[in-house]
Amino acid sequence: MLRDYVAAIDGTDVLGSNDLEPVLLGLYGEVGGIMSAAKKHVREGAAFPGFRKAAEEEFGDTLWYFAALCQRLGFSLEDIFTEASRASAYKHVAAASDYSHGAMAQIILPKESVQLDSALFELGRAATALLGAAPAKEDLIRFVGHYLEALHGAELNFSTVVRANIRKTRGAFLLPEPSSLPDFDKDFEAEEQLPRRFRIKVSQRASGRTYLQWNDVFIGDPLTDNIADRDGYRFHDVFHFAHAAILHWSPVMRALIKQKRKSKRDYDEEQDSGRAIVVEEGLTAWIFSRAKELNFFENQSRISFGVLKTIGDFVAGYEVAECPPKLWERAILDGYAIFRQMRDAQGGWIVGDREARTISYEPLEEPV
Template identity: 55%
Template sequence: MKPPLSPSNILVSDYQKEVAETDRFRTEDLTPILLGLFGEVGSVMSTSKKLQREGSAFVGYLRDVEEELGDTLWYLTALCRRVNIPLTDLFDEVLRSSGFTKSIAANAAPLHPLSHVISADQIASLDDVLLRLGGHATRLLAVDADRQKARPALLDFTRAYLEAVQASGVSFAAVLHGNIAKVRGRFLKPDPKHLPDFDKEFSVDEQLPREFQIEVTQRPNGRSYLRWKGVFIGDPLTDNIADSDGYRFHDVFHFANAAILHWSPTFRALIKHKRKSNAMVDEAQDSGRAIVVDEGVSAYIFAQAKSLNFFEGQNSVSFDLLKFVRNFVQGYEVEQCPLKLWEDAILQGYSVFRQIRQHNGGIVIGDRNERTLRFKAM
């Protein structure tokens, strides 16, 4: 029977299970896993460098190092999977070796009163530990799929990794929980029953519409116009740039956010459906700063999309772009949406945008129940 744990704790075996289905590489793929592991160790070292350079000004250090250590562990776990050595076996063998202090601690779980607390006896400076970790990562590049040849190198790397976690001063449980949330949110199709609906407790006139059709037209003056339920909304827009790129139709992205993420302060403002019955929600989630965030995300993604032919022919969005979005919306309700849902909103939004741009207008049809956005010619 699995011992009950406090909400902050997690079994390493559970971590292995939770991340296994996010591994999209083929089981015979070893090189990309090794290169990914090497790259993530480099990212941990880069985070340490920024800490040295910026000192107390590096306010995101703990969050960043937790994320990079989590990504490193993901690749280590994937490598273990390919050489048929469970991560728990590596941890157990390393922790039973010399150099670790094992203490008995009182456990909060009533049925399991005692637990082991294990830590390295002596930890060098973080820089020294990371240099050693980098050296072991380099040696892992020569590992092949032979279990016996791989084990010694994996044990050395695992020991250095655990020392790096301790020297970094982060919570190892936070590293695991954060990585699970990140990779499952990025790669797995979310369960609709577990997705947030930010306005379902409000009256209909304060909700984003469950279903909507927006007419987008362009007049001879080059300006785009929006009409909802026969009424013009918003201001006429131009591209506001010398090289016409279609940004006059960018409200499509706010419609995509509304339909798929159930979030768009900009769309709420356009149709006057702000949640004014709750002053705190209206101020923090629906007003000026939130609208700026919605517009800022749209503008940044658009700048990236222009060089990618507006995502035509693509069925995914880069992890780096999605991580930027996640960081940009921190503190707002939409941060609860998994990255996979953001990817859906971006790809569906740009699919409709390309068609609107091609036809210089059209009808945008949004369905919040199905979390879809589609185009219909007028």
């Protein structure tokens, strides 16, 4: 039920509780996204399956903004959808229900086939009508009617749209319950696990190269920035250690400390291999290029959802794809907090705690 959807996304609305303009503009923008993605999905069909996912995402984002709008205007999302379904353009079909309090459900369908182009045009007009100072209830009902017609014309499943949007918004805006987070190597022996707690010493020599030490043993190769613009990238291994501590994932760290999961061939080849290492290194370099434009995320408490979404595309097919965007955000921001201290002090200790999913910085000892 839509009331369950509203309950599920509670806490994901980070916009001002009384601000209508950001919600209305967001809604209008998502409707534009629907027009583009839905047309591509229908036109390209099975040739480009990614368009279907994109269309489902745009419909889900539009629903989210519409729910936020209803909340600010004091209307029930479920009531608006119910009233929209009573319009003469819809028919009610009985169906079995898995809802615990009843044996029957009603499915609403347009009485006639829907032309997608017409439905999208009408949805756009209905969205434009909402851009007034305070949209009327009739405008909301009309919008939902055209939203449902466009959804039907695009041949998409509403329940799939709702479930996907819940996963997306909760993953992006709510810190997950620790018990719900994956621990990718808990079933392996200690020598094949990322260490539960670790202290890594990072020191810079007069040559400008940085060195890593774990348990008093040098690991990895000495690093420089490898660029004319000295930006501190020689300290970038801190990000791999942040991944290990907070995400419980880092093929790079496994390679550095030689603790790959070789007892299971598929893990060794598919999750800890050279390709996985390249993915993490490439992702780290890409995030660094974005961070460099933003003063390395100093005084920032959030990462743009566009960046988090791209990260999801980067790691698709690897175990870390199970980690929600909000956990990635925490790993990035905490990692860059350590990076800035490390860069300014020209070294230090990286302290990771996988049980607490934390990473911290300690300065190097004063010279004797």
